[in-house]
Amino acid sequence: MLQAVHHIAIICADYERSKAFYTEVLGLQIIREVYREERDSWKLDLALGDQYVIELFSFPDPLPRPSHPEACGLRHLAFAVNDIIAAVQTLHSRGVVTETIRIDPYTGKRFTFFTDPDGLPLELYEIQP
CATH class of the missing domain: 3.10.180.10 (2,3-Dihydroxybiphenyl 1,2-Dioxygenase, domain 1)
Incomplete structure (x- = not known):
């Protein structure tokens, strides 16, 4: 049935800050970046090596979560x-x-x-x- 983990989705509070952290600090590669106008939301697909691992999302006013x-x-x-x-x-x-x-x-x-x-x-x- 299950083959592998496909990706992890993360909602961030500050898209540009998180984009810089995951790409410049951690070194993940950008696969694609799209702005979804109907949701006022960015979606950034990131890879580690050749493996797709993280979807980074922005949303207006995301709720806080204990972390x-x-x-x-x-x-x-x-x-x-x-x-x-x-x-x-x-x-x-x-x-x-x-x-x-x-x-x-x-x-x-x-x-x-x-x-x-x-x-x-x-x-x-x-x-x-």
């Missing part, structure tokens, strides 16, 4: 990295604050959290030993 990692609902979005130290250093050089790197007690893998411009929890999870 702490332990809030009810979507917990966080995790990105796999080969070298967490290098990835964290890159984020820091781009003005992004990260939590202290922790070790998953079950897998032994290193990970850390940071947030997007709207406070959505994002994670870096190291896939290499």
Whole structure:
């Protein structure tokens, strides 16, 4: 039945700020960007490598949502990295604050959290030993 996760949809408060964060800070590539006049809404399709992963939306006056990692609902979005130290250093050089790197007690893998411009929890999870 299910084959894979197709995409993650994110509604942002400030479209230009979030567009810059996901493309310039995190390095996702733009597949397409459309303005939907009937909804007064931008839709930005983003890819990581050759995989379509995120739809970034703007809407007039979106409702706030609790976004702490332990809030009810979507917990966080995790990105796999080969070298967490290098990835964290890159984020820091781009003005992004990260939590202290922790070790998953079950897998032994290193990970850390940071947030997007709207406070959505994002994670870096190291896939290499």
